[in-house]
Amino acid sequence: GESVGLHLPTLSVQEGDNSIINCAYSNSASDYFIWYKQESGKGPQFIIDIRSNMDKRQGQRVTVLLNKTVKHLSLQIAATQPGDSAVYFCAEYGNFGNEKLTFGTGTRLTIIP
Amino acid sequence: EAQVTQNPRYLITVTGKKLTVTCSQNMNHEYMSWYRQDPGLGLRQIYYSMNVEVTDKGDVPEGYKVSRKEKRNFPLILESPSPNQTSLYFCASSLLYNSPLHFGNGTRLTVT
Numbered sequence: 001g002e003s004v005g006l007h008l009p010t011l012s013v014q015e016g017d018n019s020i021i022n023c024a025y026s027n028s029a030s031d032y033f034i035w036y037k038q039e040s041g042k043g044p045q046f047i048i049d050i051r052s053n054m055d056k057r058q059g060q061r062v063t064v065l066l067n068k069t070v071k072h073l074s075l076q077i078a079a080t081q082p083g084d085s086a087v088y089f090c091a092e093y094g095n096f097g098n099e100k101l102t103f104g105t106g107t108r109l110t111i112i113p
Numbered sequence: 114e115a116q117v118t119q120n121p122r123y124l125i126t127v128t129g130k131k132l133t134v135t136c137s138q139n140m141n142h143e144y145m146s147w148y149r150q151d152p153g154l155g156l157r158q159i160y161y162s163m164n165v166e167v168t169d170k171g172d173v174p175e176g177y178k179v180s181r182k183e184k185r186n187f188p189l190i191l192e193s194p195s196p197n198q199t200s201l202y203f204c205a206s207s208l209l210y211n212s213p214l215h216f217g218n219g220t221r222l223t224v225t
Binding site: 031032034036041042043044045046049089091093101102103104105106 | 146148153154155156172203205210211213214215216217218219
């Protein structure tokens, strides 16, 4: 079956360092990917997205990389801050005719002061 | 303020007692969806709606109903709740399908 998963369930990073969160997906027909951040007691918040015709996209302190060859997605957070501590999810949209959004199980990022 | 509002935030009920969780968005979004979040399983889609009067099953629709009579509202109905529906529920909306979702702050449901 189709799945979206994460390599590591937890990640601890020193404040100020860069962090990388990885995600593998199995549906090669997926054409839109999103990273969400979920803080305790809140719903997921959109961070950054990327479409399958791109391999890199940058936002403020965040970069998403997409490797369609190996079906791998990563989120890079530069100069991490305490407020970056949260659970991060990747999510994958099926293409037209399969309008379903599938989430990975999440990685908990902890920033060490 | 643009937002998705769910009510209630917390709900404790007993097996078999019908309940409704309301969801409303003020962004004129076409797409709305319900998810449940369980430890180790992540977010799983229950139902979604591409527009008014258009709904479809997600990954885990059994035991749930939805309706989309108006664009802004997308209630989740549990006709006969069971303990395995104890979970954290999120409603979300987006302008269109395959654009970023805006999530509500969740409803924690406990069925005893």
